[in-house]
Amino acid sequence: MTLQVYLSGEIHTDWREQIVAGAEGLDVRFDGPVTDHAASDDCGVAILGAEPDKYWHDHKGAMVNAIRTRRGISAADVVVVRFGEQYKQWNAAFDAGYAAALGKSLIVLNPPAHQHALKEVHAAALAVAEDPRQVVEILRYVLTGALPDRDRS
Numbered sequence: 001m002t003l004q005v006y007l008s009g010e011i012h013t014d015w016r017e018q019i020v021a022g023a024e025g026l027d028v029r030f031d032g033p034v035t036d037h038a039a040s041d042d043c044g045v046a047i048l049g050a051e052p053d054k055y056w057h058d059h060k061g062a063m064v065n066a067i068r069t070r071r072g073i074s075a076a077d078v079v080v081v082r083f084g085e086q087y088k089q090w091n092a093a094f095d096a097g098y099a100a101a102l103g104k105s106l107i108v109l110n111p112p113a114h115q116h117a118l119k120e121v122h123a124a125a126l127a128v129a130e131d132p133r134q135v136v137e138i139l140r141y142v143l144t145g146a147l148p149d150r151d152r153s
Contacts, residue, residue: 003143006076006099007032008069009092010084011040015109015132019080022136026143031072033065040065073099078142080135083110083118093121100124107135
């Protein structure tokens, strides 16, 4: 059984790559947003035409990206939403809520310092992880029933 996992949220660190590498050998297929920040910001005007007002420039990009995000989350078995240390990921909060509303299995990934700020998001999640390794071990357990080896932890 292939597990479809959508990796949402913060795009400034390599957490996605860590999860993909850690899940090597598992029957998992990953999807996620466009992580090239400039491409993501400019997709709307690149496709639909220039906007002189920055608000409408950003609005077009957000709407085009929402099509991709909704498709990815809808197709996912598991949605992992990462809230990073430095940047405010308002879109990640939307993604978490959307996934929860669709009844998707939600894993939230964030540093301990964000525990209080994300308490409502955590309430919608089935698991709250602090590092990508924990997400990989959850995926491994879901697919195989195996607990972490001490050597892998």
